[in-house]
């Protein structure tokens with residue numbers, strides 16, 4: 001799972017390590033070219049999804065969303081998280097204790113900003129979702145916190161009566 005990327009490469013001063021993999025981007029089944037992503041995503045979406053940016057805490061539209069439904073990748077539409085696994089972490093971003101099963105998300109070691117974190121990407125298109133943290137003591141079944149940018153996702157409420 002880890003170690004595919006050369007983590008020792010110094011990163012530039014701007015935020016994030018970038019998620020564009022150049023010629024290797026084809027390893028994602030729903031990958032597109034950088035030009036296509038720029039054409040289909042808003043500048044704000046592009047900054048987070050494709051450049052591994054982070055939206056400002058408490059600014060995302062889904063941070064305090066308690067509706068029942070599914071959260072999909074805003075770039076490619078793959079369902080990644082469900083409201084059943086969302087919990088109130090009070091960290092300023094939507095938080096889930098588990099992603100949907102079946103390797104919907106990809107977890108990659110991220111050594112930007114002088115610390116070791118685990119980046120979460122959509123496994124279908126490679127877009128940046130956020131990070132996952134372990135052992136914080138939130139009392140959830142997994143003791144994991146998938147800290148995900150609202151702008152990386154699109155929420156679909158469950159159908160009435162479903």
Ligand SMILES: [Zn+2]
Nearest residue numbers: 073076122125
């Ligand atoms: Zn995706």
